[in-house]
Amino acid sequence: WKNRRLRALAKQLAPRSIALPFVGHAYRFLGDDEDRMEMFKRIGREALEKSGLLSHWQGNRLFILVADPEAAEILLKSCLDKDDVTKFFRVLLGNGSIFAPVSIWRPRRKLLAPTFSQKNLNSFVEVFSRQSRIMVDQLRSAAGKGTFSVWKYLTAYTMDSVCETTLGIKMNVQQKPEQPFLKAFENCCRLDAKRICQPWLYNDKIYKFFCPANFELHSHSKEIIWSFMDKIIASKREYLRKEKLESNSSQKCKQDLKTFLELLIESPGGYGSVELREETLVIVLAGTDTSAVGTAFTTVMLAKYPDVQEKVYNELQEVFGDSDRPETPEDLPRLKYLEAVIKETLRLYPPVPFIVRQVKKDVTVRLTLVEGCGLFISIWSIHRNPRYWGDDAELFRPERFLDTPLSHPAAFMPFSHGPRSCLGYQYAMMSMKAALSALLRRYRVLPVEENNKMSEAETGSREAKNKSSEAKNRSSELRVKFDVMMKDVNDFEIQLDLRI
Numbered sequence: 045w046k047n048r049r050l051r052a053l054a055k056q057l058a059p060r061s062i063a064l065p066f067v068g069h070a071y072r073f074l075g076d077d078e079d080r081m082e083m084f085k086r087i088g089r090e091a092l093e094k095s096g097l098l099s100h101w102q103g104n105r106l107f108i109l110v111a112d113p114e115a116a117e118i119l120l121k122s123c124l125d126k127d128d129v130t131k132f133f134r135v136l137l138g139n140g141s142i143f144a145p146v147s148i149w150r151p152r153r154k155l156l157a158p159t160f161s162q163k164n165l166n167s168f169v170e171v172f173s174r175q176s177r178i179m180v181d182q183l184r185s186a187a188g189k190g191t192f193s194v195w196k197y198l199t200a201y202t203m204d205s206v207c208e209t210t211l212g213i214k215m216n217v218q219q220k221p222e223q224p225f226l227k228a229f230e231n232c233c234r235l236d237a238k239r240i241c242q243p244w245l246y247n248d249k250i251y252k253f254f255c256p257a258n259f260e261l262h263s264h265s266k267e268i269i270w271s272f273m274d275k276i277i278a279s280k281r282e283y284l285r286k287e288k289l290e291s292n293s294s295q296k297c298k299q300d301l302k303t304f305l306e307l308l309i310e311s312p313g314g315y316g317s318v319e320l321r322e323e324t325l326v327i328v329l330a331g332t333d334t335s336a337v338g339t340a341f342t343t344v345m346l347a348k349y350p351d352v353q354e355k356v357y358n359e360l361q362e363v364f365g366d367s368d369r370p371e372t373p374e375d376l377p378r379l380k381y382l383e384a385v386i387k388e389t390l391r392l393y394p395p396v397p398f399i400v401r402q403v404k405k406d407v408t409v410r411l412t413l414v415e416g417c418g419l420f421i422s423i424w425s426i427h428r429n430p431r432y433w434g435d436d437a438e439l440f441r442p443e444r445f446l447d448t449p450l451s452h453p454a455a456f457m458p459f460s461h462g463p464r465s466c467l468g469y470q471y472a473m474m475s476m477k478a479a480l481s482a483l484l485r486r487y488r489v490l491p492v493e494e495n496n497k498m499s500e501a502e503t504g505s506r507e508a509k510n511k512s513s514e515a516k517n518r519s520s521e522l523r524v525k526f527d528v529m530m531k532d533v534n535d536f537e538i539q540l541d542l543r544i
């Protein structure tokens with residue numbers, strides 16, 4: 045009976061392509077990382093044509109792809125469970141809050157939330173600012189030397205910032221990039237992203253049999269990550285124990301800046317070692333690549349649109365003048381245009397292009413979504429839905445975030461929406477602003493060489509161009525791929541020129 049209801053729902057929202065026995069529509073995800081993202085986009089566009097909902101069989105599981113913010117808002121409030129396809133991430137993260145069942149997630153979120161208070165976040169700005177200065181210094185060797193990928197600099201910056209603020213350890217990845225822990229993280233993400241799209245490999249025994257090397261690499265990478273985290277947590281516990289003893293005996297002043305890890309260890313009720321590892325891993329995993337991707341896409345967009353970059357630079361001049369002083373918590377809210385540029389980039393290139401949930405109880409959004417089906421909430425498609433963003437939805441126009449309020453609260457949701465949305469939203473915005481501020485105060489960002497020539501020609505004749513051709517120029521897409529996060533196929537290549 046349940047299957048019959050699922051099949052009836054699938055039929056009502058059927059896509060143009062046919063579902064094959066055993067694999068459903070998953071054959072459409074064959075190919076490389078770029079092909080997979082292309083397919084997500086294509087399905088998303090089809091959902092937009094069909095009033096925002098589309099069915100998709102992933103093997104024998106029915107998923108509904110959601111491209112409409114009104115439906116997404118209801119679903120993200122009422123369907124808090126993550127779908128079973130996220131079980132691969134749970135191998136690494138255990139019951140870490142991001143993919144945990146609701147009964148485990150709820151109390152952990154409560155405990156974690158106060159650690160993102162404005163007071164704590166403000167105290168992290170000093171770290172963001174110091175770490176972004178290191179990044180800017182490291183970039184000196186690439187400036188004026190042609191095209192290069194900015195990715196490794198940004199990901200090292202976010203890793204160092206997240207580890208210093210959340211764990212209280214100075215990883216120095218920016219100075220020493222060869223860390224086995226980082227490679228292991230990368231391996232797990234890449235392997236999980238691929239497996240999630242291949243339902244014929246969901247079963248562990250089949251995966252182990254047909255892909256023994258991948259299975260082995262995943263297990264080995266997990267061991268490296270776990271033992272690294274366990275060592276950090278043990279040394280932090282020891283540090284806190286000693287600090288407590290010392291402060292008892294000498295009334296020594298305790299440090300002001302509390303890391304997430306310290307706050308978790310000292311929280312009333314306390315976390316056990318496994319829970320501590322799970323939650324710190326969640327924050328490192330959720331906080332590192334996401335912010336690096338957001339910052340990297342913004343950098344590429346600034347290279348592509350020099351007039352936008354000039355406006356950002358003028359704003360930075362207003363706030364900092366010619367001074368080289370570090371960013372403070374008071375500076376960041378003043379960078380309003382930079383914030384609009386970051387938001388517009390996150391709209392067009394959301395680092396997490398879709399969210400996966402499961403319907404545990406029938407829920408009605410125009411029609412009834414049946415218990416047992418999965419949900420792909422497509423952030424990518426919601427952000428390009430012309431009903432909410434207008435006819436210029438595909439265009440890069442940061443001013444839209446200054447001109448007009450959102451047409452729907454869930455129309456913009458790079459950090460998701462509802463009770464289970466991103467806890468690090470403000471943290472991420474502050475970290476990205478600090479990094480981009482430091483970068484743009486020191487350098488002018490330029491597109492890669494071939495495009496650069498084209499762009500100079502375009503810039504020269506720009507004045508003469510009418511608005512519609514500018515609009516056309518602004519809609520030209522970056523090539524993207526799916527690798528748990530959504531990333532640039534060209535590895536975020538740019539050029540830099542020293543400003544001062």
Ligand code: HEM
Binds near residue numbers: 471
């Ligand atoms: C541009 C940067 C970021 C983006 C786009 C992003 C996006 C997201 C998304 C889409 C989710 C899933 C929400 C859902 O399933 O509905 C999430 C969850 C989460 N994020 Fe972020 N995130 C970013 C940065 C960060 C940072 C910097 C941190 C922490 C330092 C963080 C911590 C978390 C946590 C703890 C969760 C789990 C929340 C829960 O399940 O209660 N995120 N994020």
